[in-house]
Amino acid sequence: MSQPLSPVSQLLERSQALFAIPRLLIAGQVDDDYPRTLLQQSADSTWFLTDYSRFRQQAAGADGLDIRFGHRLEAGAAPWQGLLLYLPKAKAEAQFLLAQLTPLLAPGAPIWVVGDNRGGINGADKLLAPYCRHPRKQDxxxxxxxxxxxxxxxxAPFALEAWFGEYVLDLGEHSLRIQALPGVFSAAELDEGSRLLLDHLPPLNGRVLDLGCGAGVIGAVLKQRYPDIQLELADINALALASARRTLAINGLEGKVYPSDGYSDVPAGLQHIITNPPFHAGLNTHYQATEQMMLQAPRLLTKGGDLLLVANAFLRYPPFLEHAFGPHGWQIVAQTNKFKLYLAR
Structure with a gap:
């Protein structure tokens, strides 16, 4: 069943004939399956996704449609003849996508950028200025x-290396170099919630999952402090996964990094799940993914295994922890005026 069209896609539907060109390339933050319609009307077209959750939904039953996931799109057999970019939440991510995708286009190809007015679309002419002499509002x-x-x-040819930012995380006796692509969580500094979590780590052993790993900050600290653990890092964001791999490698640390939509690709048998989950999806507040993560955690954990979760203090997560782990199976182990750290076993 098709999803209801977002306001952004409803706008595009008004001008659907514009996109009926061979080898159309679609990218960015898409909240519905309208790009499938565009792929079906344009031969040899491609939908490039950096969101694994969206990719899993769309790749199932793709019926021959070219839908790809990753942090970097490889050049095709021939240049794409046009680009439709759904504006990502982070301006820096939009710049990153334009920088890597425009070299894959034919000279003179049309470039469209679409988005919600609340998300900064009215600055799209400035985003397009390095590539187009006269960008304009179409609709x-x-x-x-x-x-x-x-x-x-x-x-200019795309140079991935140039897009990794770096900062040094000082941990007292030790330090870590954190490298991240644009728009990735913890790309510029350690956030207050993650610091609270890292300041109150329990002893760790066996298989440890950093779920929603972002730039790999938490996972890198875990492996540095507990080198014998079997570290796994998972995220739905391809740019985050590339960043986490880079953070581990540059610090000489080992861990298995892979995409997962919640626990979709996570094998059972974990001793510890450690997470600072997001509660925003695009421009909207979104709790369901984290709520499901809490409810499903026991089936992924070994007996005696635990879930360590940091969250904004105002979020009502205790009922979900109680439902999953029982009334006495969880506790608040640390808190500030903004965050609470929960441990459930």
Whole structure:
């Protein structure tokens, strides 16, 4: 069953004929399956996703459609003839995608950028300026806007290395170099919630999962403090996974890094699940994924295994922990005025 169209896709539907070109490339933060319609009307077109959750939904029953997941899109047999970019939440991620995808386009190809007005779409002309001489607003409706330009500027080859930012995390006796691609959680500094978690780590052994690993900060600290653990890092964001691999490698640490939509790709038999889960999806507050993660944790854990979770203090997570682990199976082990750290066993 098709998902209801988001306001952004409803805007695109008004101009659907614009995108009926061979080898259309679609990318960015998409909240529905409207790109499938565009793929079906344009031969040899591609939908490039950095969100594994969305990729799993769309790749199932793709019926020959070219839907790809990753942090970097490999060049095709021929250049794509146009690019439709759904504006990501982070401006830096939009810049990253444009920098890597425009070299894969044919000269003169149209480039469209679409998004919600609350998400910064009205600055799309500035995003397009390095690639298009005269970007313009093509359409607007439902508090969304569509911008269009033409690839008529020289495009530099994409250099992935140049897009990794770095900072040093000082941990007292030790330090870590954290490297991250744009838009990744913990890309610029250690957040307050993760610091609370790392300051109150229990003893760890066996298989340990850093779920929603972001740039790999938590996982790297775990492996540095407990080198004998079997570390696993999972995330739905391809840019986060690339960042986590980079963070581990540059610090000489080992861990298995893989995509997972919640626990979708996580084998059972974990001793510890450690997470600082997000509660935003795009521009909206979103709790369901974390609630499901808490409810399903016991089936992934060995007997005596535990879940260590840090969350904003206002979030009502105790009922879910009680449902999953029982009334006496969880506790608050640390808190600040903004965060609470829960341990459930």
């Amino acid at each position: 607007s409706a439902r508090r969304c806007s569509l911008y269009q330009g033409q690839l008529d500027q020289p495009v």
